[in-house]
Amino acid sequence: MSRQKSTLDFTITEKSFFLAFVIFLLSGFYIVINAQSKEITTVYNVRNYGAIGDGKTLDSPAINKAIEEAAKSGGGTVWIPAGTYLSGSIHLQSNINLHLDSGATILGAPQEMNAYDETESYTFGPYQDGAHSYFHNSLIWGENLVNISITGNGLINGGGIIRDDLILNKMNDHDNWKNPTKNNMPALRLGNKTIALKLCKNVLIRDITIVHGGHFGMLLTGCEIMTIDNVTMDTNRDGIDIDCCRNTTVSNCRINSPGDDGICLKSTFALGEFRLTENITITNCQVSGFQEGTLLDGTMKPRPNASGRIKLGTESSGGFRNIAISNCTFRSCRGLALESVDGGILENITISNITMIDLYHYAIYIATGNRNRSPNVKTNSRMKNVLISNVIATGVDMMSGIQIIGLPEQPIDGLRLENIRLTSKGGGTLEDAAIKPRELGDGYPEPYKIGTLPAYGIFARHVKNLELANINTQFETTDKRPAAMFSDIQGLYLDNLKLQVAKGIKTAVFADDVATITTQNSPGIDKNQLLENSKKQKK
Secondary structure: OHHHHHHHHHHHHHHHHHHHHHHHHHHHHHHHHHHHHHHHOOEEEHHHHOOOOEEEEEOHHHHHHHHHHHHHOOOEEEEEOOEEEEEOOEEOOOOEEEEEOOOEEEEEOOHHHOOOOOOOOOOOOOOOOHHHOOOOOEEEEEEOOEEEEEEOOOEEEOOOOOOOOHHHHHHOOHHHOOOOOOOOOOOOOOOOEEEEEEOOEEEEEEOOEEEOOEOEEEEEEOOEEEEEEOOEEEOOOEEEEEEOOEEEEEEOOEEEOOOOOOEEEEEOOOOOOOOOEEEEEEEOOEEEOEOOOOOOOOOOOEOOOOOOOEEEEEEEOOEEEEEEEEEEEEEEEEEEEEEEOOOOEEEEEEEEEEEEEEEEEEEEEEEEOOOOOOOOOOOOOEEEEEEEEEEEEEEEOOOOOEEEEOEOOEOEEEEEEEEEEEEEEEOOOHHHHOOOOOOOOOOOOOHHHHOOOOOOOEEEEEEEEEEEEEEEEEEEEOOOOOOEEEEEEEEEEEEEEEEOOOOOOOOEEEOOOOEEEEEEOOOOOOHHHHHHHHHHHHO
8 A cells, every 4th residue: 555655646746746847947938938028018107207197296207207217228118007197398219109098198287387398499590480490398399319109099188388489479570581690599488389309210100189289289390201190189270290201101180270280291491401391191181170179079160261271381491292192081171282482392292082071262272482481592482293183172162262373484384183073152243253363472372362263163373284174163152253264374284174154154264375275075165265365376
């Protein structure tokens, strides 16, 4: 008996030892894997660095401490868990992912707390709005960084940041930029931007929501290789401004910005050099001009004369090139705008699959001008190779439908609009039809600066090689203006235009300086007038 028991004990002990050895090996392997994983995805909880998240305690020092600690270790995720974190300026650093968990809110501190960083030195001269010249006076900012991201389903509430450009008022008189002097204003603490990034590379901003974003919800200047995806913004001035940036994609965003532009590409002189904004894709986005806050609460209350659009310009010192905009909707805001007025070029632009409803002032606005808000401008503003297709616009303001205005000395060259259906609210009078619109010149490039146009659908002036195909215009109430009017066009191609007009009103009016007209499948176009134009041109 004792021998059998001893053998059994030995067998059990041997098996136990073997099992323990296997568990030991597996445990060691698990620890190594975990150690490696932890090294790659290190998370720094801001609460471990003193953040409270009660909405009353200033938590930005703790958030910055967590960012600094992560940066010292080569980077990682700075995690902001659920709670409300009252904050002044938060300083991003390279290789940092600032992650806002669901239920987390970064709340901008009131101005009187002096929690925002002072404005940095700036000496290039006031060639752009003052807010474009300063970045450090922001809720979240970074400069000369690589591999940065702001992610998560949390909320950034601008809170106490302001929407005004007070720095510009202190820096120089807004109307004095034509004769600027170098300036280095005393540092100011005026938090007026939610996110400001300058000269950063490899940037990701995804899934966050921004409310009450101040002058800019996002100001991105001189950055490249950026992705902005699935961002919701309900703000009181500019939404996303992309300035002098390259290789950037904006996708799946919802931007409500009644007080200014929704998604705006710019090309300022803020970096002290002429730099193109180029290789930009904007797709699957929604822009609107509802009253601030009513996008998020779902009531979507209209605000008269709201902006809220997608625009290129007006800041256009360096110019724009290789831009693609597609699959976007506009609602209760102004329409699409392409504006080059500061001596730069705007070229190689494709815009397609756009749906717009309830538009203020116009549906499509394409303009060049000679505002020349740039140092030592030596070239005219230029625009060429632009294609806009597959657009539906309804509820368009009677002021203007499609407006195309170049410079007499530098016509827009190579513009094609096709597959467009435009419905105007109508109401134009015979007096409106007799209006002779002034030249844009050096004025601010907005349709309301020129006013109501003498054609409700299409007005084009100073263009070379203009192609219009498969365009349908109509009105909701009777309009006594022609559907289309053309002046100083060199090379006009019209194909399948269906243009509604009131009884006794000409479908289209062609000035004597419209040359080389080709038209087909366009009922209502006066062939006799075209023939007369041709005879006059030959003389």
